[in-house]
Structure formats: structure tokens, C-alpha cells
Amino acid sequence: MASGCSELESAIEVLVRNFYVYAEKKGKQDKMNKKEFRKMVTQELQHVLTNTQNKEAANKLIQSLDTDEDGKISFDEYWTLIGEIAKKLSMQMAMQCQERP
Ligand SMILES: [Ca+2]
Numbered sequence: 001m002a003s004g005c006s007e008l009e010s011a012i013e014v015l016v017r018n019f020y021v022y023a024e025k026k027g028k029q030d031k032m033n034k035k036e037f038r039k040m041v042t043q044e045l046q047h048v049l050t051n052t053q054n055k056e057a058a059n060k061l062i063q064s065l066d067t068d069e070d071g072k073i074s075f076d077e078y079w080t081l082i083g084e085i086a087k088k089l090s091m092q093m094a095m096q097c098q099e100r101p
């Protein structure tokens, strides 16, 4: 993308690109299988998602995100996870704002 992107535009691009970086490694290029998903969360989300090293916890997370139950994570399902993380972050920020005198 052009270098004149705003910070927000670049951030969205990073989020989108991150999905495809992991989804393209094996099998379907537009879906993350369990292995790809686990790799993504352990490498990219280890600070915001605790338990990502735990295979069982990661599988539970996949189950909760996999709304069409095909055993794989589509972009929409990935985006649900990003939304949940963003919501958590937003709540933390709101609390910090309240704490200010
Ligand atoms: Ca794949």
C-alpha cells in the first residue's frame, strides 16, 4: 500500500495481512486450520491471550470462533477474535481514563 497511509489504515492492513500470512501456509489459502491458528496465536497474540501455549485452550478458542463448524478459521471468524481483543483493550483504556483525576 502507498506510504501515505494513516496510522489507522496501516493498522487495519496489518490485521488483514496477518490473517493471510498464517492462512496461506497449508491447505486452503483463505482459511486457517487448527495448526495454522495455533501458530498465529502463539506467535502474534501471546501477550493479550493467555494460555495460547496450551493446546487444549487454543482448541477451545477455535471451537468458540468456528461459527460455521468446518473446523477452520475463516477471515470473518478471525475478525471476531480481533473484535473481542479490541473490546477488551477498549475496556482497559476506559478504566484508565476514569482513574485520572
Ligand atoms: Ca490454510
Ligand SMILES: [Ca+2]
Binding pocket: 065, 066, 067, 068, 069, 070, 071, 072, 073, 074, 077
Ligand atoms: Ca469456520
